[in-house]
Amino acid sequence: MGQFGLCFKYNLQNLKFSEESMVSSLGRLVLSIWLFVVLIVTSSYTASLSSILTVQQLSSPIQGIDSLILTNERIGFQVGSFAENYMMEELNIPRSRLMALGSPQEYAKKLRAGIVAAIVDERPYIDLLLADNCGFQVVGEEFTKSSWGFVSISLHTWLFQFILMTILLI
Numbered sequence: 001m002g003q004f005g006l007c008f009k010y011n012l013q014n015l016k017f018s019e020e021s022m023v024s025s026l027g028r029l030v031l032s033i034w035l036f037v038v039l040i041v042t043s044s045y046t047a048s049l050s051s052i053l054t055v056q057q058l059s060s061p062i063q064g065i066d067s068l069i070l071t072n073e074r075i076g077f078q079v080g081s082f083a084e085n086y087m088m089e090e091l092n093i094p095r096s097r098l099m100a101l102g103s104p105q106e107y108a109k110k111l112r113a114g115i116v117a118a119i120v121d122e123r124p125y126i127d128l129l130l131a132d133n134c135g136f137q138v139v140g141e142e143f144t145k146s147s148w149g150f151v152s153i154s155l156h157t158w159l160f161q162f163i164l165m166t167i168l169l170i
Contacts, residue, residue, distance in 0.1 A: 062118055064140020069093060073117030076101045076110055083120050104129040111136060 062068050068075065069091055077083040079100045087093040099116055101107055107129050110116045119126065123142065130136060 062139055065091070065120070067140075068118050068120075071117065072097070074099050074115065076107060076116040076119040076121075078102070078121050078125060081121060083122075087120060104132065108133045108136070 062071070062073075074097050075087065075093065076099050077087065079102050084098060084100070087098060088095055099110070101110060101116075101119070104125060107119050107121075111119065112135075118139075119129070126138060130138070
């Protein structure tokens with residue numbers, strides 16, 4: 001509000017100063033419209049500049065799982081999660097770079113301290129972390145482990161089973 005008030009006050013002062021030398025009402029109207037346009041442009045410039053500076057602060061050197069693999073930073077995962085074996089066996093990340101963490105609160109603590117650069121975990125746990133800590137963000141695309149699927153056996157029609165098997169084989 002301080003920036004907006006300052007811009008508005010400056011434009012009103014200019015309008016008052018300029019009105020002394022104005023003779024016609026049409027001139028005053030054109031000057032008022034022009035100063036209002038200047039107010040809008042000034043406000044827009046200030047908003048754009050602050051947005052650009054904020055976005056630069058929010059950017060992360062980690063752009064996804066591929067850039068995370070290329071770094072030597074430590075990676076956190078939940079104790080007992082499949083993520084440990086997945087990262088070691090399929091992504092070829094050495095065990096020395098992985099750190100087992102017990103809870104979303106521990107995730108936040110280790111991320112803030114800089115002990116781990118990122119957390120790789122199942123989406124519900126990451127959503128829980130983000131719900132309590134607004135300083136973190138999800139970067140990159142979500143990746144999934146191949147050959148996973150959920151089958152419901154509540155419907156026993158042959159067509160339903162055929163469709164499920166076809167989906168799982170894709």
